[in-house]
Amino acid sequence: MTETQTVTPADESRGTTRPTLVIGVLVLSAFVMILNETILSVALRDLSIDLAVPTTTVQWLTSGFLLTMAVVIPTTGFLLERFTPRQVFVASLVAFSAGTLMGAVAPGFGLLMAGRVVQACGTAVMLPLVMTTVMRLVPEEKRGATMGTITIVIAVAPAVGPTIGGAVLSSLDWRWMFWLVLPLAVGALVTGLRLLRLDSETRQVPLDLVSVVLSAIGFGGLLYGLSISGEVQGPVAPWVPITAGVVALAVFITRQLRLQRRDGALLDLRPFTYRSFVVSLVLSGLLFMCLIGVGAVMLPLYLQTVLQTSTFVSGLVVLPGGLVLGLLGRPVGALYDRLGARTLVIPGAAAMATGLWLFATLGPGTPLVVVIAYHVLFMIGLGLMMTPLMTSALGGLPERLYSHGSAILGTLQQVTGALGTALFVTIAAAGAGHAAAPDADGLRFAFVVAGCIGVAAFASTLFIQGRQRPAEVK
Numbered sequence: 300m301t302e303t304q305t306v307t308p309a310d311e312s313r314g315t316t317r318p319t320l321v322i323g324v325l326v327l328s329a330f331v332m333i334l335n336e337t338i339l340s341v342a343l344r345d346l347s348i349d350l351a352v353p354t355t356t357v358q359w360l361t362s363g364f365l366l367t368m369a370v371v372i373p374t375t376g377f378l379l380e381r382f383t384p385r386q387v388f389v390a391s392l393v394a395f396s397a398g399t400l401m402g403a404v405a406p407g408f409g410l411l412m413a414g415r416v417v418q419a420c421g422t423a424v425m426l427p428l429v430m431t432t433v434m435r436l437v438p439e440e441k442r443g444a445t446m447g448t449i450t451i452v453i454a455v456a457p458a459v460g461p462t463i464g465g466a467v468l469s470s471l472d473w474r475w476m477f478w479l480v481l482p483l484a485v486g487a488l489v490t491g492l493r494l495l496r497l498d499s500e501t502r503q504v505p506l507d508l509v510s511v512v513l514s515a516i517g518f519g520g521l522l523y524g525l526s527i528s529g530e531v532q533g534p535v536a537p538w539v540p541i542t543a544g545v546v547a548l549a550v551f552i553t554r555q556l557r558l559q560r561r562d563g564a565l566l567d568l569r570p571f572t573y574r575s576f577v578v579s580l581v582l583s584g585l586l587f588m589c590l591i592g593v594g595a596v597m598l599p600l601y602l603q604t605v606l607q608t609s610t611f612v613s614g615l616v617v618l619p620g621g622l623v624l625g626l627l628g629r630p631v632g633a634l635y636d637r638l639g640a641r642t643l644v645i646p647g648a649a650a651m652a653t654g655l656w657l658f659a660t661l662g663p664g665t666p667l668v669v670v671i672a673y674h675v676l677f678m679i680g681l682g683l684m685m686t687p688l689m690t691s692a693l694g695g696l697p698e699r700l701y702s703h704g705s706a707i708l709g710t711l712q713q714v715t716g717a718l719g720t721a722l723f724v725t726i727a728a729a730g731a732g733h734a735a736a737p738d739a740d741g742l743r744f745a746f747v748v749a750g751c752i753g754v755a756a757f758a759s760t761l762f763i764q765g766r767q768r769p770a771e772v773k
Contacts, residue, residue: 317494318436322445324494325388325429328487329452331480332395332422336364337460337595339415342473349473350408357408360415362526367419369522369713372706373514373566375427379702381504385495387428392488395421399484403477414477426452427705434693434701440636442694447632447686453712454685455625457595462618465611507558510565513551520544522714525721537721567703575695576704578762579688582644583708584715585756586684589655592719593749594620594681597727597742598658598674605663605739606670619671620678627682632690640687645760647683652753654680659746663739691763723749 339346339360347357378387394417401414429449437445467476524541527534558564570576594617602613634643654677661670689708696704727745 321494322429322433322436322448324487324491325425325432326448326452328388328392328484328491329422329425329429329449330456331483331487332391332418332425333452333456334460334463335399335418335422335480336368337361337457338464338476339473342464342468342476345468345473346411350411352408360412363412364415364419364422365713365717366519366522366526367416368423369710369717370515370519371420371423372427372709372713373518374511374706375424375709376567376703376706377504377506377565378424379427379431379705381506384428384432385491387424388491388495389488391421391424391428392484392491393421394418395425396481396484396488399477399481403474403481405474423709427702427709430689430693430705430708431701434705435698439694443632443635443686443690444629445632446690447628447630447635449689450628450632450682450685451625454590454628454681455621457591459618459621461599461610462614465614469611505563507554507563507565510551510554510558513547513554514565517544517548517551518710518714520547522717525714525717528721528725564703566706567700570696570700570704570707573695575764576692578759578764579640579692579695580708580711582648582684582756582759582763583688583692584711585752585759586651586681586688587712588715588719588722589651589749589752589756590681590719591716592723593655593658593746594674594677595716596720597723597745597749598670600724600727601658601661601739601742602670605661605742606665606667608667616667616671617674620674623675624678624682624685627679628686631683632686635687635690639764640691641760641763643683643687644763645757647680647687648753648757648760650676650680650683652680652750652757654678655746655753656750659743659750661739661743661746 346360347353350357382390398414398417398419398421401417402411405411405414426449429452430446433442433445433449464476467473467479520540521544524537524539524544528537528541552568555564555566555568559567559569598617599613602608602616603610608616631643654673657673657676661673692708693701693704723745726748727741729741729744
């Protein structure tokens with residue numbers, strides 16, 4: 300049975316007739332929220348001293364944020380079907396604002412960690428909401444350009460997070476990272492309450508608690524195991540949570556396949572029956588593995604351990620590439636609307652693979668300007684791929700599956716990002732001959748492996764189709 304939300308003409312005039320304004324509010328809100336994934340990464344040393352806890356504990360302020368995201372995102376397909384976009388938006392911003400306030404006033408690590416978890420719960424819901432709203436509001440011929448704006452959220456916000464964090468810490472206390480964000484979050488909430496009125500359908504889908512538990516154990520265990528696999532002495536052996544996660548995911552998938560026959564799945568897996576979605580999903584996974592593992596972890600590690608740059612300088616070095624990636628989003632999306640995915644993704648994958656192999660030539664005497672140039676080329680490649688892949692993945696699905704396709708894409712980003720980080724850190728440590736501190740040789744070995752992944756991504760582009768029409772539900 301379908302329950303349709305009643306929308307008055309006044310509501311329509313404030314919402315559905317102004318999709319650009321509505322999407323703009325959603326994108327800006329998501330930018331502020333995603334920024335918090337990495338903004339604390341440069342404050343770990345300060346937090347360790349101020350809160351009197353070990354660095355290995357403090358790092359969970361970032362790892363725990365990402366882990367919570369991975370656990371919550373798979374439930375967003377259900378949430379976007381069960382509740383209206385306005386209800387999901389309000390719940391997301393309220394949770395994020397509450398978590399931000401908790402972080403700002405936290406007297407110790409416990410409340411600060413709790414605040415980060417609450418922040419992540421709100422953040423996890425926002426990005427699938429943005430992507431689903433774009434697919435529903437924007438005509439097919441304009442989706443590429445609009446989806447390009449989401450690239451700013453996905454790529455630029457995490458990229459500039461460390462730079463902004465370093466700038467704040469240069470003159471203010473770490474709590475200002477929360478106090479400065481709080482009014483932005485509250486402002487976005489108030490604006491959304493006034494503008495977000497969307498004509499939408501909701502369904503009385505029952506919440507399958509067993510699926511929720513299996514999802515949490517599966518995705519949480521997998522991501523946790525990957526995140527600790529590079530540690531010399533973790534709390535448990537990495538294979539324990541990874542094995543538990545894989546087993547739980549196998550049971551979760553079996554259960555979803557059964558539940559979706561009567562439209563009761565927590566995460567509908569029917570998007571995997573569409574070829575364009577699967578091909579785009581695989582390429583997106585390889586892309587985010589390199590974006591997070593190499594661009595956000597390996598390259599800053601090289602700058603700080605081999606070139607001996609400060610945290611703030613390393614953040615500035617990767618900033619141009621992050622800005623280029625964001626600036627390419629909308630124009631590349633417009634080109635996608637005219638040319639389709641294949642024409643953009645193939646040269647993008649070539650540029651990404653070239654950039655990765657150029658990273659393998661970096662050494663102790665490499666000038667910073669060369670590092671910046673290689674990183675910009677790498678980011679140009681990602682920029683040519685990201686928007687077309689996201690749009691192509693969802694564009695080939697029927698509208699009924701947009702929310703679940705968005706949830707799958709969001710989950711993939713978290714898992715492959717964690718996989719890339721664990722993989723490259725472990726390889727760099729092994730290449731250096733000791734796991735404690737990767738050196739130039741170890742990092743070069745990791746970059747070579749990344750280059751091989753780039754070649755695999757380029758080969759995968761041969762399966763990308765040009766343009767496709769939305770399909771019917773299977």
